Amino acid sequence: MNELAQLIEESATRLFEDFSNGNGHELMEAGQFPDTLWADFLADGWLTTLLSEDDGGAGLGLAGGCVLMRLAGYHKVPLPVVESLIAVYLAAKSGAECTDELIIPVVITDPINDQSDINLYGVPWARHAASLLVVFTRNNATRVSIISSQDITIKSAQNMAGEPRDDVTINVSQLDNFSELQGITIEQIESWLALSRAAQMAGALQKVLEMTVDYANERSQFGRQIGKFQAVQQQMAVLAEMTSASICAVDAAIDHLNTEQEWELIACAKITTGESAGYACKTAHAVHAAIGFTQEHPLQLSTRRLWSWRDEYGNEAKWSAQLGQRCFELKTDNLWNWLTTQTGE
């Protein structure tokens, strides 16, 4: 995993750095799609890199994809990197042909009523997508319908970071044309989306930590750098602890993909990043003080994302409840047996 991660990091970093320097954020927050950035992303061939070589990809898989997503989070890339990578990954698994057009994944978890429309809240980037890849369950099978966005109703909305999170209505009849995802449950797909956000959050947390350390070393008050004050140091140490716990949780979840413990460690990753996000933003803004509260300072590009992402694809309360439920459902009394099979043994 480490060598692969390094390779991805080397090749994606320059591209993503360019992205965060341009006017992509302003375009996105004004409701436009950063076309030129997207073109660069496609030109570098990232969209299909998760797929196996047989499917025309680079064989990075979900694990490699998460490394790319973490970098996208670190560089606050104003593009649907996470969503498009997952959609293409799922489309290939369902046997669909993929082009360079933007596809966005959506999971329907509520029971589907055959009579009524289906309302989907906060679908990422829907207004800019060519189609939605809708995942749902029928007859105990996981199904996928790819629906053209021309055939759906989209109402624009944004999350706190100004990222498109649109309300979408589809008609239940649009699910009639489907293919099946063999051997993959809808819970798994939900968890993969959660892991993707958690990976982005781990990157954003790292960025917030670095910015805050730099600022504490630059800014002087009372005749010395504010980072020299113990009160500041103690808060920053906790920020570093929570950031490294988040990165470790995401990395561990990535390493446990395709093991018996995949779901549990993904739950841990989303819970840990979610818990860390609040503390990180609070502390980073406390250290940066008034300047960090302005639009002209880049800190807000990371903190507004963290505040948004922690609630997307399930917040820490939702994942904790699910994880807790599994603990109570254990057949045996022994929590410890269950915990220690988490290590891939």
Add this chain to the structure above:
Amino acid sequence: MKKLNFSPVLTGEKEAVLRNQVRSFLKNYGDFNVSNIIDSWSICDPELSRALAAKGWLGMTWPTEYGGGGRSYLERYVVIEELLAAGAPVGAHWVADRQSGPLLLRFGTEEQRQHFLPKIVKGECFFAIGMSEPNSGSDLASIKTRAEKVDGGWLINGSKIWTSWAHVCHQMITLCRTAPTSDNRHAGMSQLIVNLDNKGITVRPIVTLAGEAHFNEIFFDDVFVPDNRLVGQVNEGWSQVVAELAFERSGPERFLSSYQLLEAAIKELREANLTQQAEPIIGQFVARLMVLRQMSLSVANQLQEGKLPVNEASVVKDLGTSFEQELPEAMRLILATEPRSSAEGGVARLLSDSILKAPSFSLRGGTREILRGIIARGLGLR
């Protein structure tokens, strides 16, 4: 800013086999001879320590030439976390196995290794930590206990405090001032191995608020230590102590001290049909525990690679002790049981034991503030 490294590591078949061996050992061993199982690594049972020694689970990572197991840090991790999770009273050999042995392997003389390590491995020689003093807690560099050079050795005068099991242990690695204080506060200290049977040593027990008498104050009155019991270099004691801390601070004992309560709480809530309201809290603590395990395993793997991840160890200890302290606070709110010190067992007793013992979790082995100071230095703030 030095990046903290917690690259995850997967354990494999070898560890799984070992884990099962520990579990069957524990099953056959029967009940432990103790009145409570919270914080079991501060509870001493020499008989259990010798039984573990007979299985080859002391000094597991040490070279076989000294009687060690020649096994990996991950294998040792598996054994100790199984023992801790089961509430096994492993306190007698804990310090010798965790840090004194590794310290001797790193800095000790060949004679010291050959003399002490085989005895530790057999469970015949227990070590105490001789660092804190009555007026030197967090500020360890301010210690006053002196070792004066005399013919053929050193003469120690002073006192040490909070030394767990000094009345049971055989040896203590004692940090002493061996040169006058200078501008460099960290200079002029040395580590000496003191035989606790020596003439001139008085041990006074100190009872904790939980009613236990595991730690002590030790007085040294012209205690003679021969030259061959100096560890490493004269006046280099500080850097040796710092190296010791990577071993002392990163293990699973830093988050499993109150684990028994979590397991019992889940069982109790299930039986009382109170699971639904408890799910988010249980899930939250289980997630923290799972991530701490991953972090601690990562540090174990780095020790295996010969690194000394002192900053990472501080992170594990600070997050870990917060976890084991907050666990009883959260469990008492969902259990709806009043803690009871006199209970024979069950959650009422586990709550009582863990609440009463919890304050020490973030004091021993470096306070929360000291650890955060170390992490802040790693960030480049100090």
